[in-house]
Amino acid sequence: MVNPSVNPSVHPSVNLFDLSSRRILITGSNGGIGLSIAQGLAQHGAQVILNGRDAAKLEAAAQSLRQNGLEVETSRFDVTNETEVDTAIAELLETGPIDVLVNNAGIQRRVSLEQVTLETWNEVLTTNLTSAMLVSRPVARHMIARGQGKIINICSLMSGLGRATTGPYTAAKGGLKMLTQAMCADWAKHNLQINAIGPGYFETEMTAPLVADEKFNAWVCGRTPANRWGKPQELVGAAVFLASNASNFVNGQILYVDGGMFAVL
Ligand code: GCO
Numbered sequence: 610m611v612n613p614s615v616n617p618s619v620h621p622s623v624n625l626f627d628l629s630s631r632r633i634l635i636t637g638s639n640g641g642i643g644l645s646i647a648q649g650l651a652q653h654g655a656q657v658i659l660n661g662r663d664a665a666k667l668e669a670a671a672q673s674l675r676q677n678g679l680e681v682e683t684s685r686f687d688v689t690n691e692t693e694v695d696t697a698i699a700e701l702l703e704t705g706p707i708d709v710l711v712n713n714a715g716i717q718r719r720v721s722l723e724q725v726t727l728e729t730w731n732e733v734l735t736t737n738l739t740s741a742m743l744v745s746r747p748v749a750r751h752m753i754a755r756g757q758g759k760i761i762n763i764c765s766l767m768s769g770l771g772r773a774t775t776g777p778y779t780a781a782k783g784g785l786k787m788l789t790q791a792m793c794a795d796w797a798k799h800n801l802q803i804n805a806i807g808p809g810y811f812e813t814e815m816t817a818p819l820v821a822d823e824k825f826n827a828w829v830c831g832r833t834p835a836n837r838w839g840k841p842q843e844l845v846g847a848a849v850f851l852a853s854n855a856s857n858f859v860n861g862q863i864l865y866v867d868g869g870m871f872a873v874l
Pocket of ligand 1: 717719765766767772775778807808809810811815816819
């Protein structure tokens with residue numbers, strides 16, 4: 610007697626996490642967390658498209674993956690420039706679909722809010738939040754027409770918690786969490802799944818000054834239940850899950866990958 614609660618169509622040989630044949634665009638992926646996520650997705654079978662503003666840095670990042678036998682395309686555009694975004698996405702769609710979009714591009718400018726300039730505020734909000742709308746808009750139109758697609762927004766621990774001197778970043782990442790939920794509201798009915806990853810403290814170029822600061826390093830290791838910084842490759846599992854069929858009924862969610870920091874006082 611077959612157990613009716615077990616889905617007969619799921620056979621052990623089916624790999625829910627298989628990314629082969631998926632074409633995945635990762636913005637801001639010529640270094641840091643974006644490049645680590647791109648490498649991990651490619652290692653799990655995806656065809657990745659790296660993005661960045663700097664052509665030389667982008668090509669160097671692509672070579673670093675290709676020399677490991679990974680399939681990599683590049684698309685140079687500034688995620689804050691509407692014309693560059695629309696042109697680049699149209700060009701990419703001429704040569705194939707975009708199955709998954711990872712909105713990773715982001716910057717950090719540490720300054721207290723009474724000191725921040727409007728220029729710095731706008732730079733952070735545009736790069737970390739508005740860019741996700743600018744890139745997702747043409748990609749979502751394509752995904753809606755196809756009747757399928759996935760978007761992963763790289764948020765932050767600071768989508769839910771503040772820290773002194775990171776006001777613009779915190780506001781942007783908090784907005785990106787809510788934009789994830791807004792995208793779900795608009796696009797889930799078209800079979801798009803839009804979710805977020807909230808990294809905790811990871812050792813990257815962006816956090817290098819913090820890692821080097823003995824007092825701050827001690828605070829992160831003490832405040833994080835896992836008592837350590839994350840390694841960028843430790844974000845790959847969450848990205849593979851949210852880019853794969855395993856998350857087809859997950860929508861509008863944020864998955865914190867933070868060693869437990871968000872869960873405890
Ligand atoms: C900081 C850091 C953080 C981390 C990360 C935490 O100044 O506290 O830059 O913002 O980068 O975003 O989730």
